Amino acid sequence: MTVDPLQLVERLSCDIVERIFAYLSQNECLECMAVSRAWYKLIPQYATFVWRQVDISGDQQDERFKECLGPHVQHCQISGANDSQVSAILGMLVQRGCKNLQTLAFIRCRLPDQFMQTLTPLTSRLRKLTFTEHSDNISILHILALCPNITHFTLSSFDSNADIYNHDPLLYQQQLPDNHLFDQLLHLRLDVVMDKHKRLTPILKRCPNLKYLAVCNIAPDSDAYQLPSKATIDLDLFLQYCPELTFLECNSWEQQSDDMIEDDFNKSGSTGLQQLITRESTDYTAADILPTVMKHQHTLSRLHLGGALGAGNSSRSDWTNLAFIQAPRLCTLSLKYITIPSTVLECLIRQCPALEDVTLWTTELMGSPPETALRQLPNLKRLDLGRFSNCMNRIDFLQSLQGLESLALRYWGRDMTDDELDAISTIKGLRELLLVQSGSKLTQQGLCRFAKNVISLRKLELHNMPCMLSGSVLAAWGDMQCLNTLKLVCCKGLTRQGIRDMMNRTTSLRQFDIAYCNLMDTSDV
Structure with a gap:
């Protein structure tokens, strides 16, 4: 019927x-x-x-699709569109009455000359505007001025280190009135290199309530001809114009997830600078960074510091003043590619008793990790250690980390032994383990025993392991009750049959990644 x-x-x-x-x-x-x-x-x-949420590609002009658009559309993402397609899509949104847009994102798009005029009818309720993998210079000031309720603005570019971003486009160099403020703007990400006086200052001085600022974060590129420096980065200047900042990230190659930061932002009711993420570059050194750390040490909950890398840079800064930092609220500490004595690390960690997440990739070749201070952290959940010397009892140290949930060991000075792997297996709450270039002295029996004893492990990741991963080891991994993620990179001894047997035995594995492993024909797996 x-x-x-x-x-x-x-x-x-x-x-x-x-x-x-x-x-x-x-x-x-x-x-x-x-x-x-x-x-x-x-x-x-x-x-x-x-x-309510639509994704539109450059060539999407279906009549039925158009009919479904209207005032109910709140979120729109436009991707892969050239200038004429962007103009047509924005015109379609206006024609269909999509004037209640709250978020609008452009991904890998080229913008038409009349972009501002076409965008204007859609901006009255717009709160989030994003341009990612962008290739055009845009007038950030004038676009923000079109959006009276905007709270989030993001720009990232293919040519993030091009000097075109030091000036506004010629069409939009007319200045806005000095009293025109973007007082609703809370979140600003500008992942391009731009002059702090010519481009950043005119924007930041109009953002008195800004909470989140990320600027000049570009991917490491040894051929980059323009990297962030004092001409682009000035922590004091940023905080002077935006005194309400709680998050500041600049010259970072490990950009934090906006969603994660947003979640932290919503949970935190504290004031003051809480998260600082930066690394050295060119003439931007520890001398420029540490005064800001010192000034905000009592409010910081996350601190990521790094040395200069790429384009012939190397860290020669003096970081010893970290020993004077007392950060009672600091939960996350990351130090990468910087030269710092172990005694300074000991002092710093002792004076940050709330630490839960510690990453130490220092370049002091004869140093040892601050094991005494690390042992005494009552809330330590995640530890990521880079290369250190052999002047420590690693078994005792590993056995003392009973509260850990995640452990990463990279490039240890002496190859890991079965006894050290046994020590790791005594950490009963361990959920994640990453080993990088460690383990030529490990035996098949030791690896199998570890798989049997580490009962709570959910994620195991091995990179450049010199020991052989035989069928018996894979079978032991297959029998692990909680393991749901296994990643192997540049490992030896793997066979197709061993992998098949592991997959047949496992009842928990949900993700298995392999890359650059010997004796492996991935097309048959």
Whole structure:
């Protein structure tokens, strides 16, 4: 029996019909619209919940798709569109009355000359505006001025170190009134290198309530001809214009997830600078960084510091003043590629008793980790250690870390032994383990015993392991009850049959990644 959809709608209340249509995907909505003229009209009317968020590619101009757009659309992402396509898409959104947009993102898009005029009708309620993998210089000031309610703005570029970002585009060099503030703006990410006086200052001085600032964060590139320096980075200047900052990230190659930072931001009710992430570059050194750390030591909860890398840079800064930092709220500490004596590390860690997450990749070749201070951290959950010397009892040290949930050991000065692996297995709450270039003295028996004893391990990652990973080792991993992620990079001894046996035995493994491993034919696995 065929049921007239119009009769069905007439018999049910609007909210019931909307709840039914809410189970459809967008593709299913479009397929239903092709069935009959009645469904063509019904779907856009009652499936508005399905169309609150839309992703539009450059060549997407389907008539049924257009019919489903309207004032209900709140989030829009446009990707891979050239300038004429961007103009057409924005015109379509305006034509369909999408004036309640809250977020708008452009990914790998080229913008038309009339972009500002085309964008204007969509900005009255816009709160988040994003340009990622962008290739055009844009007038950030004038775009922000179009959006009275904007709280989040992001710009990242293919050519992040190009000098085109030091000036506004010629079409938009007319200055805004000095009293025009972006007082709603809380989150600003500008991952391009731009002059702090010519470009950054005119923006930041209009953002008195900014909480989150990320600037000049670019991928490491040995061929980059322009890296962040004192001409682009000035922590004091940033904090002077934006005194409400709680998060500051600049010249970082490990950009923090905006979603993670947003979650931290929403949870925290504290004031003052709480998260600082930066590394040296060119003439931007520890002497420029440490005064800011010292000034905000009592409010910091996350501190990431790094030495200069790439383009012939190397860290020669004096970081010894870290020994005077007393940060009672610091939970996360990361020091990478900097030269710092172990005695300074000991002092620093002792004066940060709330530490839960510690990463130490220092370049003091004869140094040893601050094992005494690390042992005494009552809340330590995650530890990531780089290269250190052999002047420590590693078994005693590993056995003392009973509260750890995540452990990473990289490039240890002496190859790991079965006894040291046994010591790791005594950490009963360990959930994640990463070993990098350690283990030529490990035996098959030691690896199998470890798999049996480390009962809570959920993620195991091995890189450049010189020991052989035989079928018996893979079988032992297959028998692990909690292991759900296994990643092997540049490992030896793997066979197709061993992997098949492991996969047949496991009841917990959900993700298995292999890369650059010998004796492996990935097409047959």
